[in-house]
Amino acid sequence: MLLLAGHCTEAGALIGRILTNTDGAERADALTQYLAVLINLRYSDEYGPAMDAAFEAARGHPDPARAGVLHAYAAVIALHDRSLETCVWHLVLAARTLNAVELTDSEIVRAWHNLAMAYSYAGFHGHALAAIERTRTIAGSLGMETGFFAAPGIRVRHAVSLDQHGDTEGCTRILRDVVHDLGLRQMGGELKLLRPISLRAYGYAIARLAALGHHGPMVDTDPRVLLLAEDDSVTARDFAVLGAVCLAIAEHRPIEALARLETAQVSHETLGAAEGHRLRALAYLAAGDMGSAYSADRQAFRIAGGSNEKLRDLFVEGMAARVDREDLRRRADWYAGAANTDPLTGLPNRRSLEQYVHAMVARGESLVLGVCDLDGFKSVNTVHGHLSGDLVLQRVAGVLNRVMRRGDFVARYGGDEFVVVLATTSQEEASEIARRVVTAVSSEDWESLVPGTPVSVTIGWAGISEDGPFTTVADAFVAADHEMLKAKEMPRAC
Structure with a gap:
């Protein structure tokens, strides 16, 4: 109730005390609520560890409502990290989880509400409106007060997004x-009945309309009162800060509006990164500075349009991943099946690798085994959490499967190590394969998936043959791993 009432700091302190004296499902619930506190207060340094702890606790006590909420929160965190791909991935998982629920209750209602807000912050306004309507429908069927789920912030974000795009x-x-x-x-x-954050959103709607030149007695409530509704979340603060800018523009105080914007500390998640520039354009317009107004407006339009470009890129990446996944599935089916397949990546596992090499060596084949170790993967888990680490491993698996030649063998050995096996290959061919793998992995758009933590790969090779120094996977792996470590120590070309 403290969170709903806008007392985020107080809620965080209470949850901290609860976590010291609880376990099981109650602990999973408390960790989920703590994640909400961190997001509301934008304590981004704690996002990764808190998210990992919440998902770990939830795995031991499965619950669709909690899972839906956690994926919604994870989507917002990914958005903060500017990882649109991860954000969409969690939104899809949240929606699928909640859509599969047949018997609804108040927790499912709140889960749909949180998903609606996550959609809204991510800029998927149509999905957000549909999700909040689903929230109200289920709430009404349970006899809950639907006004509590007014969520005007969803429509306000939709409105300002249209304005930022020129509509x-x-x-x-x-x-x-x-x-x-x-x-x-x-x-x-x-x-x-309204939450304080809803009152602030209504206040911003009035102020934003006034900044656009639309005044009138639509309501008899002073927007300043609404903008100061008691709520200590960052979103509430942003509504108040930008609302004051809007009112200064509407009341013909453009210099004050520009001064406020210069010192404003506003989160991009609240109303989009373009909102400050759009308000700056309106302030310059009110001041009669058409040139500066045009420049600021173009900046707002450029930033707002950037998200559309990211979505197009994500669509292309999504289709490429789909092709990779289908190819991986066919290859996995060709090998033994579930017992021989790594469940995370869909690649053959260590057991399948050993069976394959043993059969090839028994037929007198000479092989070259390469150990592929990911550079920077520890930072991925530390900075972005293990869920993002899993996505990186899946992406690398797809890359390896895509660039290898027909007849080559790719497996996940364990952790962040992959193994490739080349048949009847010279040292020159192995070097070329290594170059292709290194280039393909480095060329992936890691900035979109795990911003600030680039991923690369280092490869070491060893031969396997019936009459050679290495006849088994274990022996060749040790030798190739040693070569890989030596390669890591060598200086790389810039």
């Missing part, structure tokens, strides 16, 4: 609807 008319229409909804709730005496 000011669409923005104005949505904001008018939001303010009209506030008026109806005011007449019905429902304001006391």
Whole structure:
């Protein structure tokens, strides 16, 4: 209840005390709520460890509502890390988890509400509106007060996104609807049912409309009062800060508005990275500085359009991953099956590798075994958490499978080590294969998946043959691993 009432700091302190005296499902719930506190207060340094702890606790006590909420929170965290791919991945998992639930309760309602908010912050406004409507429908069927799930912030984010993309008319229409909804709730005496963050969102809708030049007695509530509703979350603070800028523009104080924007500490998640630039354009316009207004507006449009470009890239990457996944599935089916397949990557596992090499050597084949070790993978887990680490391993598995020649063998040996086996290959051919693998892995868009932690690969080789120095996977692996470590110590070309 403290979180819902906007007392995030107090809620965090209480959860900390609970975690010292609880375990089991209660601990999983507490860790989930603690993640909400961190997100509301934008304590980003604690995101990774807290998320890993929450998912670990949840695995021991499966619950669809909790899983849906955790994936929604993980999507918001990925968005903060500018990893749109991971964000979408968690949004899809959250939606699938909640859509599979047949018997609903109040926890499922809250899970859908959290998913709606995650969609909204990520800019998927249509999905957000559909999810919040699903929230109200289920809440109504359970006899819950639907006004509690008004969530005007979803429509406000949709409106300002339209304005940032150049559709000011669409923005104005949505904001008018939001303010009209506030008026109806005011007449019905429902304001006391609204969360403080909802009151701030309504206040921002009024102020933003005024900044666009639309004044009028749509409601008799001073937006300043709404913008100061008691809530210590960063989103609430951002509504208040930018709301004050909007009111300064509306009241013909553009210099004050620009000064406020210069010192504003605003999270990009709240209303998008372009909102400050769009308000700066409106302030310059109010000041009569058309050149500066145009420049600021173009900057807002450029930033807002950047997300569309990322989505197009993500679509292409998604289709490539789908092709890789289908190819991996066919190869895995060709090998033994579940007992011989690594469940995370879909590649053959160590057992399958040993069976393959043993059969080839028994037929008199000479092989070259390469140990592929990921550089920078420890940083991925430390900075972004193990869920992101799993995504990196899956991506590398797809890359290896894609660049190897027909007839080559790829397996996951364990951890962040992969093994490739080349048949009837010269040292020159092995070196060329290594170059292709290193180039392909380094060329992946790691910045989108795990920002700030690039991933590369180092490879060491060893031969296997019936009459050679190494006749088994274990012996060749030790030799190739030694060569790989030597390669890591060698200086690399810039």
